[in-house]
Amino acid sequence: MPPLGKFLSPQHGFWQNAEPVNKSYNEELSFPGLKDAASVYFDERLVPHVFAQNDDDLYFIQGFLHAKFRLWQMDFQTEAAAGNVSAIIGDKAIQYDREQRRLGMVYAAERAIEETKKDPQTTAAFAAYEKGVNAYISMLTESSLPLEYKLLDDHPRQWTNLKTALLLKMMAKMLSSGTENDLLNTNAKSLFSMDEFKMIYPQVNDSLEPIVPKGTVFEKPGIVPVKPSTADSLYFGKKDTVAYSEVSKPDKNNGSNNWVVAGSKTKSGSPILCNDPHLELSFPSIWYEIQLTSPGNNVYGVSLPGTPFVIIGFNDSIAWGVTNAQRDVKDYYEIKFKDKTKQEYWFNGAWTKAEQRVEHIKVKGGADYLDTVAYTVFGPVMFDESFSNELSHQKNYAIRWVAHDPSNEGGAIYKLNRANNYAEYENAIRTFQCPGQNFVFASKTGDIAIWQQGKFPARWDGQGLFAMPGEDSSYMWQGFIPQQENPHSKNPALGFLHSANERAADSTYPYFIPGNYIIPRGIRIVNRLKEMNGITVEDMMKLQYDYFNVFAEDARSILLKYVKENELDANGKKYVDMVKNWDLQASPNSTGQTVFQTWWDSLEVEIWKDDITRVKPAANWPESQTLMELLKKDSAMKFIDNINTPQKETLFDVVTSAIKKASADLQKEETAGKLEWTKHKDPTIYHLLKTILPFARTGIPVGGNGDIVNAVTKSHGPSWRMIVQLTAQTEAYVVYPGGQVGNPGSKYYDQFVDTWAQGKYYTAWFMKKGEEKDARAKWTMQFKKG
Amino acid sequence: MKFIVAFILTALLSYAAALYFPWWSIAVAAFVVAALVPQKPFKAFLSAFLAVFLLWAILAFIIDANNDHLLSGKISQLLLKVKSSLLMIAITGFVGGLTAGFAALSGSYLRKSN
Numbered sequence: 017m018p019p020l021g022k023f024l025s026p027q028h029g030f031w032q033n034a035e036p037v038n039k040s041y042n043e044e045l046s047f048p049g050l051k052d053a054a055s056v057y058f059d060e061r062l063v064p065h066v067f068a069q070n071d072d073d074l075y076f077i078q079g080f081l082h083a084k085f086r087l088w089q090m091d092f093q094t095e096a097a098a099g100n101v102s103a104i105i106g107d108k109a110i111q112y113d114r115e116q117r118r119l120g121m122v123y124a125a126e127r128a129i130e131e132t133k134k135d136p137q138t139t140a141a142f143a144a145y146e147k148g149v150n151a152y153i154s155m156l157t158e159s160s161l162p163l164e165y166k167l168l169d170d171h172p173r174q175w176t177n178l179k180t181a182l183l184l185k186m187m188a189k190m191l192s193s194g195t196e197n198d199l200l201n202t203n204a205k206s207l208f209s210m211d212e213f214k215m216i217y218p219q220v221n222d223s224l225e226p227i228v229p230k231g232t233v234f235e236k237p238g239i240v241p242v243k244p245s246t247a248d249s250l251y252f253g254k255k256d257t258v259a260y261s262e263v264s265k266p267d268k269n270n271g272s273n274n275w276v277v278a279g280s281k282t283k284s285g286s287p288i289l290c291n292d293p294h295l296e297l298s299f300p301s302i303w304y305e306i307q308l309t310s311p312g313n314n315v316y317g318v319s320l321p322g323t324p325f326v327i328i329g330f331n332d333s334i335a336w337g338v339t340n341a342q343r344d345v346k347d348y349y350e351i352k353f354k355d356k357t358k359q360e361y362w363f364n365g366a367w368t369k370a371e372q373r374v375e376h377i378k379v380k381g382g383a384d385y386l387d388t389v390a391y392t393v394f395g396p397v398m399f400d401e402s403f404s405n406e407l408s409h410q411k412n413y414a415i416r417w418v419a420h421d422p423s424n425e426g427g428a429i430y431k432l433n434r435a436n437n438y439a440e441y442e443n444a445i446r447t448f449q450c451p452g453q454n455f456v457f458a459s460k461t462g463d464i465a466i467w468q469q470g471k472f473p474a475r476w477d478g479q480g481l482f483a484m485p486g487e488d489s490s491y492m493w494q495g496f497i498p499q500q501e502n503p504h505s506k507n508p509a510l511g512f513l514h515s516a517n518e519r520a521a522d523s524t525y526p527y528f529i530p531g532n533y534i535i536p537r538g539i540r541i542v543n544r545l546k547e548m549n550g551i552t553v554e555d556m557m558k559l560q561y562d563y564f565n566v567f568a569e570d571a572r573s574i575l576l577k578y579v580k581e582n583e584l585d586a587n588g589k590k591y592v593d594m595v596k597n598w599d600l601q602a603s604p605n606s607t608g609q610t611v612f613q614t615w616w617d618s619l620e621v622e623i624w625k626d627d628i629t630r631v632k633p634a635a636n637w638p639e640s641q642t643l644m645e646l647l648k649k650d651s652a653m654k655f656i657d658n659i660n661t662p663q664k665e666t667l668f669d670v671v672t673s674a675i676k677k678a679s680a681d682l683q684k685e686e687t688a689g690k691l692e693w694t695k696h697k698d699p700t701i702y703h704l705l706k707t708i709l710p711f712a713r714t715g716i717p718v719g720g721n722g723d724i725v726n727a728v729t730k731s732h733g734p735s736w737r738m739i740v741q742l743t744a745q746t747e748a749y750v751v752y753p754g755g756q757v758g759n760p761g762s763k764y765y766d767q768f769v770d771t772w773a774q775g776k777y778y779t780a781w782f783m784k785k786g787e788e789k790d791a792r793a794k795w796t797m798q799f800k801k802g
Numbered sequence: 803m804k805f806i807v808a809f810i811l812t813a814l815l816s817y818a819a820a821l822y823f824p825w826w827s828i829a830v831a832a833f834v835v836a837a838l839v840p841q842k843p844f845k846a847f848l849s850a851f852l853a854v855f856l857l858w859a860i861l862a863f864i865i866d867a868n869n870d871h872l873l874s875g876k877i878s879q880l881l882l883k884v885k886s887s888l889l890m891i892a893i894t895g896f897v898g899g900l901t902a903g904f905a906a907l908s909g910s911y912l913r914k915s916n
Contacts, residue, residue: 021901027821710880
């Protein structure tokens with residue numbers, strides 16, 4: 017609860033954030049930090065088209081605009097990344113803050129800044145951006161503070177380039193920290209044999225449509241890691257368990273789709289590139305749309321408030337998009353300390369000094385919380401007896417995570433913004449390390465390409481699936497996959513390329529590449545693109561909005577084949593019929609989708625619960641795709657039997673009992689009027705302060721699901737949809753579920769949500785010099801030195 | 803007459819002070835006016851209460867109209883669990899009025915004790 021008088025005062029409090037709906041964004045501003053004059057033209061959606069005469073001014077203005085429209089978000093998110101939430105909201109965030117620090121987020125950001133210093137262009141861009149943000153902050157008064165500061169009785173902190181690095185590390189955590197299940201796998205290994213483990217958690221799914229087309233020939237690997245001689249006994253054969261769990265594990269659905277079709281398959285004869293990154297949907301949106309123009313640089317797309325550059329977009333010559341590589345780049349090593357002080361740990365036959373990093377966590381309304389984190393040769397000791405829970409058996413685990421390695425992702429994006437052709441794109445992205453991304457590419461000269469780019473450890477078969485021994489160097493990463501051997505493809509005969517968070521290559525790829533892969537979306541995209549020709553932008557819009565449940569195509573036939581209908585009551589029969597008559601579309605009003613999903617989920621419980629819950633303290637729930645494939649191959653698959661009952665269950669039994677149990681839930685949903693998929697799911701976009709429900713949008717009428725191309729789940733999904741046709745005059749169609757203004761008191765706050773929900777797009781205005789008088793330039797902000 | 807003078811002075815001074823000083827400058831304004839304009843304590847309270855009640859309510863009303871009631875609806879849901887812009891305006895006026903009223907009461911007692 018904010019201080020009431022201050023908050024309600026019409027001259028200071030929240031009323032000052034109630035922007036007039038006809039507000040003008042015309043402004044004339046002068047700053048000593050600028051080198052020259054610059055202009056920003058806002059179109060009717062408040063997308064700024066920035067025209068600067070040099071890069072420093074360009075990124076100064078980008079920083080200024082991010083701050084003007086999104087300051088609270090970028091400040092809060094970077095404080096959260098650094099583990100400073102307790103300082104803002106009090107002691108309930110201490111465990112969250114400790115985890116961020118034990119994960120080494122600040123350490124990672126500091127190392128990134130060190131590395132970035134070697135690159136003068138990116139360093140200059142970060143510095144100009146920092147100045148721009150701070151120029152806006154220094155203009156703020158109590159009255160003009162963003163609303164969330166008033167609600168939390170908080171004030172903005174000065175921007176620094178470390179905060180920019182923290183934001184990039186936040187993305188690294190979001191996209192490359194939840195892509196492993198090492199600890200849960202370790203538990204699973206304690207119970208299941210290796211054969212069983214491989215069956216439940218396969219590396220390569222049968223139905224995989226890899227990112228680089230099947231049949232791609234891979235060169236002999238440049239590095240062949242060697243399995244330690246003790247691996248069978250000390251690693252694969254070890255049967256102990258781990259009780260730790262993460263406080264804020266990133267959503268595994270942090271995925272995305274992208275694809276590109278060559279001119280040979282399009283009506284226009286020019287390539288079309290599409291991208292929709294799937295992230296937690298939030299207000300303010302993670303994206304801010306912008307056009308950035310300076311000499312030798314003209315780029316349009318979405319930026320991340322908190323960093324300069326355009327992250328996903330297009331320029332005069334090329335377009336690019338990203339999806340998450342979903343690769344496992346984080347491993348755990350068990351550490352033996354000499355004593356409780358954690359000053360020394362056993363490594364290669366000697367007690368070795370651990371570096372101690374004391375974390376001061378400031379707590380609003382309370383005393384500082386001090387946490388000491390030991391750093392080993394592997395990395396920070398994230399879990400020990402003081403974190404995260406009491407069930408630790410006194411074990412300590414250090415993490416080895418690629419995000420800790422010195423890197424300069426900003427430099428890659430800086431160059432990508434300016435790339436004019438395939439060679440420049442390839443050169444730009446090669447230094448991008450973490451989070452590994454699938455960079456899809458198209459150029460006006462007709463090239464299409466994709467690279468899975470990142471820094472990936474070269475693992476021996478099985479390395480890093482489980483927590484590893486950390487008492488010597490034998491289990492350490494022996495090197496990294498040479499960048500040139502990252503899976504990639506250029507101008508394939510098929511005429512298209514795609515990625516959708518699946519494994520990048522089939523089993524002929526010569527490296528062991530575990531990850532948290534998602535299979536079905538890629539299958540659907542490939543099926544559609546294969547059969548399409550003369551493709552138009554409208555076709556691509558339909559595909560991004562596609563509701564076809566490709567997983568259910570296989571899964572439904574299993575359900576319907578094995579259900580014993582004669583054992584069902586009228587209700588059960590009714591629901592089975594709904595699934596029979598379902599058109600396999602996860603459309604908003606589909607009842608078949610709801611019944612199918614509930615039935616399938618119920619089947620998974622029937623099959624796995626007895627087996628998976630035997631694993632203590634917990635194991636990972638197997639993928640739906642895996643179960644479907646297992647049942648397709650073998651209807652007498654061993655895990656179907658419930659080991660807790662004397663009789664032996666068959667697939668007929670479990671499918672039937674699954675629908676019986678599901679019927680009860682479905683009946684409740686139906687009575688509550690929630691049998692339609694969108695009502696069942698209740699898609700919601702929350703404000704970043706999730707508890708402030710009036711700032712959220714609930715009940716958004718969209719269908720889809722995580723494994724459907726239009727991947728909207730409860731509060732997660734396509735955070736940006738972009739379609740770029742690389743004709744002589746670039747055509748781009750874009751939308752995101754948010755609005756350009758972060759202020760909940762602005763009419764622009766959620767402006768695009770309905771358009772997004774309906775699968776519609778805005779035509780992006782790629783403004784050219786000389787169009788200043790165009791009617792689309794609704795407001796102008798003039799910047800000058802002074 | 804004194805009531806009207808105090809009322810107008812409090813409103814004007816509160817508005818002007820809040821342009822440059824923190825929100826609680828309305829209390830200072832009400833206190834000063836009550837200390838200068840002789841009135842019975844209850845009347846001092848009432849004139850200041852009404853002055854700032856109306857000042858804050860009118861300011862909020864104008865802002866709210868220009869904002870198409872977007873934010874007031876959200877904040878009233880947050881604080882009051884109902885969506886009502888008018889209620890939000892009324893509560894704003896009441897909190898401002900009460901703050902000023904009590905400040906004026908103190909001012910008036912101070913004047914009396916002298």
